[in-house]
Amino acid sequence: MALGTILLVEDDASVRTLVERALSVKGFTVFAAENGERARQIMQASDPAAVLLDINLPDVDGIELCEQFRAETKKEMPIVFLTSSDTSDIVIKCLEAGGDDFVVKSAGVKAIINRVESWTVKRGYSDLAKTRAQKLERLRAALK
Amino acid sequence: MIALTAHAMKGEQDRFVERGFDDYMSKPVDLPTLRDRLQRLSRQTAAKPPAKRRADRGGAVINKARLEEFLELFDAPDVRDILERFLTDSRASVTNLQAGFAQKNYNEVLRLAHDLIGAASNHGASRLSDLAKSIEVGAGSDEGSEEFALSVAALSREHDAAVAGIRNWLAEIDGKAQSGGS
Numbered sequence: 001m002a003l004g005t006i007l008l009v010e011d012d013a014s015v016r017t018l019v020e021r022a023l024s025v026k027g028f029t030v031f032a033a034e035n036g037e038r039a040r041q042i043m044q045a046s047d048p049a050a051v052l053l054d055i056n057l058p059d060v061d062g063i064e065l066c067e068q069f070r071a072e073t074k075k076e077m078p079i080v081f082l083t084s085s086d087t088s089d090i091v092i093k094c095l096e097a098g099g100d101d102f103v104v105k106s107a108g109v110k111a112i113i114n115r116v117e118s119w120t121v122k123r124g125y126s127d128l129a130k131t132r133a134q135k136l137e138r139l140r141a142a143l144k
Numbered sequence: 145m146i147a148l149t150a151h152a153m154k155g156e157q158d159r160f161v162e163r164g165f166d167d168y169m170s171k172p173v174d175l176p177t178l179r180d181r182l183q184r185l186s187r188q189t190a191a192k193p194p195a196k197r198r199a200d201r202g203g204a205v206i207n208k209a210r211l212e213e214f215l216e217l218f219d220a221p222d223v224r225d226i227l228e229r230f231l232t233d234s235r236a237s238v239t240n241l242q243a244g245f246a247q248k249n250y251n252e253v254l255r256l257a258h259d260l261i262g263a264a265s266n267h268g269a270s271r272l273s274d275l276a277k278s279i280e281v282g283a284g285s286d287e288g289s290e291e292f293a294l295s296v297a298a299l300s301r302e303h304d305a306a307v308a309g310i311r312n313w314l315a316e317i318d319g320k321a322q323s324g325g326s
Contacts, residue, residue: 012259014230015266021226022217056258084261105262106273110213 004049004120005029009039009065010082011057015105019052022109023116036060043069049120051079052112053099055090063097070098078119082112146181148173203271205302206309210268220321227310230267234260234306238299241279245287245296253296254283268313269306275299 006028010016013034020030031046033039036059042048051069055062066079081094081102094102103115147160147168160168166188167181214223237260244252257280264273275298282292 012233012263014226014233014263015259017229018226018266021222025217056255058255082262084258106265108210108213109217109266113217 003027003029005031005046006116006120007039007042007046007048007051008032009036009052009057009062010054011035012054015054015082018109019112022113026113026117028116028120034058036062036065039065040068043073043075047075048077050077050116052082052116053079054082055094056084063093063099066094066097066099080115080119146185204309205269205271205305206313207265207268207270208313210266210270211310211313215317220317223317224314227267227314230263230269231307231310234263234267234269234272235303237263238303241299242296245293248287250283250287253287254280257283264306268310272299272302272306275302 003026006023008016008019008023008030010019010032011034016032016034020032023030028049031042031048033042036057039053043051053062053066057065062081066081069075069079078100079098081099083090083094083102083104084106085104091102101115101119103112105112145165145167147165148171149160149168150171166185169178169181211223211227214226218226237256241253241256241260244250244256257276260276261273261280264270264276275295279292279295279299282289282295286292
């Protein structure tokens with residue numbers, strides 16, 4: 001069962017692998033990026049159902065990257081920040097940059113996965129992507 | 145043992161648990177709440193041997209609740225694989241962080257400490273994560289102090305403890321799987 005694609009942007013290899021594997025178990029397709037540059041490439045080439053975005057990246061601030069995603073693409077996918085702390089100034093920055101939510105890494109992998117599910121499966125974002133794909137498919141068929 | 149206290153602040157409460165209390169209540173004491181807490185504690189005491197309860201406290205090397213989440217998501221070989229990978233990666237982070245400190249490259253110390261906070265807490269190595277947190281805080285202000293140097297040095301020992309704690313837990317899981325399966 002394919003639930004849609006998640007763009008996971010996280011520089012720490014063990015966290016990235018853990019979250020990637022857990023999302024795959026739950027039925028998501030995962031595109032993982034270890035830095036902002038790779039994340040931009042993936043974003044240009046795909047239409048993720050949601051983005052999980054670490055704040056501390058080696059080449060760019062995750063908050064800046066979120067602003068760029070919102071400014072440069074018309075895509076409305078939910079963006080969920082991965083943070084190490086939940087101090088209010090960080091949370092406010094995440095939301096001001098166009099993020100939808102945040103989850104603290106210390107809450108554990110299950111909490112991270114649950115957050116992605118609640119932004120995609122439960123809110124119908126993956127359905128939205130599916131409907132869009134079907135519409136496109138019909139258009140293509142009609143054009144033939 | 146329940147601490148009765150006038151200090152209802154969050155930080156204060158954690159200190160009581162660290163010092164060996166099982167629970168805490170702020171004064172004035174509400175009797176129905178006290179009854180509930182006592183019942184809960186006596187159930188816990190009946191369910192768990194004392195040594196185990198101590199290991200489950202706030203200052204424990206590993207957070208078993210985090211590790212048990214892994215069993216809900218992955219099968220046992222994958223859990224082992226994920227955790228062993230974390231132990232290898234985090235060992236490298238500790239070595240690099242200590243090298244960065246020796247070279248006074250505090251930006252590198254800060255970056256590695258920050259990543260280690262998230263990675264360790266996610267993989268159940270709670271005390272390693274706490275130590276990384278104190279290094280992250282100190283890296284911006286206090287990196288010349290003796291206390292900071294001691295914290296950086298203590299990372300090796302704390303990582304060893306995490307390795308032992310996680311491998312013990314894995315062995316427990318294997319034991320349970322064998323006794324349950326046969």
